[in-house]
Amino acid sequence: MNSTLSFTLNGMRREVAIDDPRITLLDLLRERLDLTGTKKGCDRGQCGACTVLLNGRRVNACLTLALSCDDAEVLTIEGLSEGDHLHPVQAAFIEHDGFQCGFCTPGQIMSAVGLIQEGQAGDDPERVREGMSGNLCRCGAYAGITAAVLEAQAQLHRQTQGEAA
Amino acid sequence: MNRFDYLRPASVAEAISAGRKPGSAYLAAGTNLLDLMKGGVARPALLIDITRLPGLDGIEVLPNGGMRVGALVRNSDLAYHPVFSKRHPAVAEALLSGASAQLRNAATVAGNLLQRTRCAYFYDTASACNKREPGAGCDARDGENHLHAVLGWSPECIATHPSDFCVPLVALDASVEIEGPTGSRVVPLDSFHRLPGSEPQLETVLSPGELVVALHLPASAAGYAAHSRYLKVRERTSYAFAVVSAAASLRLEGGVVSEARLALGGVALKPWRARAAEQVLAGRACDEAAFAEAAEVALADAKPSGDNAFKIELARRILVRALGLAAAGTPDRMPALPGSVFAQPEGLALHA
Ligand SMILES: Cc1cc2nc3c(=O)[nH]c(=O)nc-3n(C[C@H](O)[C@H](O)[C@H](O)COP(=O)(O)OP(=O)(O)OC[C@H]3O[C@@H](n4cnc5c(N)ncnc54)[C@H](O)[C@@H]3O)c2cc1C
Ligand code: SF4
Ligand code: FES
Ligand code: FES
Numbered sequence: 001m002n003s004t005l006s007f008t009l010n011g012m013r014r015e016v017a018i019d020d021p022r023i024t025l026l027d028l029l030r031e032r033l034d035l036t037g038t039k040k041g042c043d044r045g046q047c048g049a050c051t052v053l054l055n056g057r058r059v060n061a062c063l064t065l066a067l068s069c070d071d072a073e074v075l076t077i078e079g080l081s082e083g084d085h086l087h088p089v090q091a092a093f094i095e096h097d098g099f100q101c102g103f104c105t106p107g108q109i110m111s112a113v114g115l116i117q118e119g120q121a122g123d124d125p126e127r128v129r130e131g132m133s134g135n136l137c138r139c140g141a142y143a144g145i146t147a148a149v150l151e152a153q154a155q156l157h158r159q160t161q162g163e164a165a
Numbered sequence: 166m167n168r169f170d171y172l173r174p175a176s177v178a179e180a181i182s183a184g185r186k187p188g189s190a191y192l193a194a195g196t197n198l199l200d201l202m203k204g205g206v207a208r209p210a211l212l213i214d215i216t217r218l219p220g221l222d223g224i225e226v227l228p229n230g231g232m233r234v235g236a237l238v239r240n241s242d243l244a245y246h247p248v249f250s251k252r253h254p255a256v257a258e259a260l261l262s263g264a265s266a267q268l269r270n271a272a273t274v275a276g277n278l279l280q281r282t283r284c285a286y287f288y289d290t291a292s293a294c295n296k297r298e299p300g301a302g303c304d305a306r307d308g309e310n311h312l313h314a315v316l317g318w319s320p321e322c323i324a325t326h327p328s329d330f331c332v333p334l335v336a337l338d339a340s341v342e343i344e345g346p347t348g349s350r351v352v353p354l355d356s357f358h359r360l361p362g363s364e365p366q367l368e369t370v371l372s373p374g375e376l377v378v379a380l381h382l383p384a385s386a387a388g389y390a391a392h393s394r395y396l397k398v399r400e401r402t403s404y405a406f407a408v409v410s411a412a413a414s415l416r417l418e419g420g421v422v423s424e425a426r427l428a429l430g431g432v433a434l435k436p437w438r439a440r441a442a443e444q445v446l447a448g449r450a451c452d453e454a455a456f457a458e459a460a461e462v463a464l465a466d467a468k469p470s471g472d473n474a475f476k477i478e479l480a481r482r483i484l485v486r487a488l489g490l491a492a493a494g495t496p497d498r499m500p501a502l503p504g505s506v507f508a509q510p511e512g513l514a515l516h517a
Contacts, residue, residue, distance in 0.1 A: 003171070020168075021168075021170070021171040021212070022166045022168065043203065044200050045196055045264075045267075054271075057270040057271075058266060058267045059271045060196070060268065060271070063194075063195055063199050064271070065171075065195050065199060065212075065214070067173075067214070068192070068214050068216055111266070111267065114266070114270075115266065118241075124501060126502065126509075126514045126515065127501045129403075130403055130503075131266055132266075133265055133266075133402075133404040134267045134404055135265075
């Protein structure tokens with residue numbers, strides 16, 4: 001079976017021939033489109049390393065069938081910064097030592113972007129930790145991650161308030 | 166993973182006619198099905214992607230006062246829906262206690278109901294499993310079975326149903342709307358999942374091609390909104406399945422229980438409604454003695470299926486605690502740690 005998948009990836013319209021229906025969104029990104037920023041940890045939905053935004057919502061790319069993403073919008077870690085200008089969540093992870101080895105980091109950052117957009121956690125660190133529990137960190141950088149998410153969220157809120165004013 | 170054909174039908178009728186064929190499977194978000202396919206546990210020849218089917222993603226209040234939730238509504242959208250979460254706070258809490266934010270953003274209502282057991286031997290194709298291969302035997306019987314069933318199990322299968330969502334749903338008399346090759350029907354959730362008996366490979370009452378299109382909650386279910394909780398013991402604080410869980414919903418009149426709705430999770434191959442225990446509470450004062458008696462009755466028929474006698478006492482205690490929380494009243498805001506036995510009073514943190 002040969003199908004064509006057309007979707008928007010990091011703001012660019014893409015058409016990709018899919019020769020094998022088994023391919024997941026994660027493998028499509030990493031193996032076919034050379035976007036290796038999205039990581040494969042467990043490949044089974046258990047670690048969050050593969051987190052991307054699908055139609056604006058954080059999901060596990062390893063449990064998403066590529067073909068089911070037809071017409072969708074996908075945002076990966078590669079599409080987050082504006083040129084050399086880091087996204088506030090990226091900058092906050094550096095500022096707060098939100099990582100050590102860095103393997104979980106793209107997933108953590110995409111998850112944090114999703115969490116902030118969802119707007120359910122507020123500025124309660126307990127809610128942020130719970131909302132980020134789908135992203136494991138073997139290095140145990142959790143304290144820095146929580147601090148980074150809270151600061152980035154506060155900064156993004158200031159930005160949107162500034163724009164509204 | 167085996168090779169399969171992929172179909173994206175444009176209508177429910179088209180989906181059903183494809184779904185009747187042996188070897189086909191409906192694909193919703195795939196968070197359970199793709200996992201099983203990667204392990205070779207599920208090997209469908211045809212995947213029918215139902216995620217684009219029209220009309221299955223609504224959340225509505227019906228003229229009769231009940232609610233109808235489309236099969237494709239995502240778990241997080243239902244949990245945060247302003248009307249649904251106010252009417253059915255224990256259901257929202259159960260949803261938010263399950264899996265992770267990423268998985269809940271993807272997972273659908275029907276997929277959650279139809280998720281398969283987490284028995285490790287079911288997942289491991291090198292092990293004997295009657296559910297995967299009827300007649301093969303059950304390696305869980307003499308294996309690692311501390312998380313297996315204590316109610317409703319059979320010598321052929323001691324697995325549990327892993328859904329959190331289903332536990333308050335079964336307590337609140339939810340039902341499942343199904344479309345199939347011969348028309349549509351509505352089945353109470355309590356009779357939707359089957360107990361294992363001698364045919365553990367038969368998991369639900371769905372016949373080939375039948376598609377879940379919606380979930381219904383009766384108008385009466387909203388009458389418990391002020392006193393409804395879900396409580397879940399996990400082996401870690403978050404992002405884990407229930408060892409044991411309980412849903413408790415009460416209607417109180419002047420400190421007396423007028424009606425109770427109770428169910429347990431993680432104890433059987435279906436969400437376990439505790440009707441006899443509900444009867445114990447009706448007309449009783451809301452106190453620890455009544456809760457303990459109800460818990461005793463709820464677990465009266467429980468038997469260990471292996472190394473899991475502890476789950477019986479754990480279930481009693483979780484039920485008593487859930488009842489205490491429900492009696493105290495549904496919190497105005499969803500707790501920071503939904504369903505958690507470690508939840509702290511609002512404003513206090515579990516972690517430093
Ligand atoms: C790491 C991890 C942790 C998890 N933790 C929890 C937890 O703590 N609590 C919990 O409750 N769940 C948990 N889950 C399970 C999760 O809730 C399910 O995977 C999810 O709800 C399945 O929904 P889906 O839409 O992805 O279904 P799919 O995977 O697409 O489908 C699941 C099954 O349902 C069938 N199906 C789907 N829709 C229909 C329909 N409309 N009609 C008929 N058949 C249909 C499919 O054919 C398939 O057999 C966890 C999952 C993972 C991977
Ligand atoms: S308990 Fe059930 S699912 Fe687990 S191995 Fe035995 S038969 Fe299979
Ligand atoms: S790689 Fe997807 S969750 Fe681990
Ligand atoms: S920084 Fe190493 S796994 Fe998180």
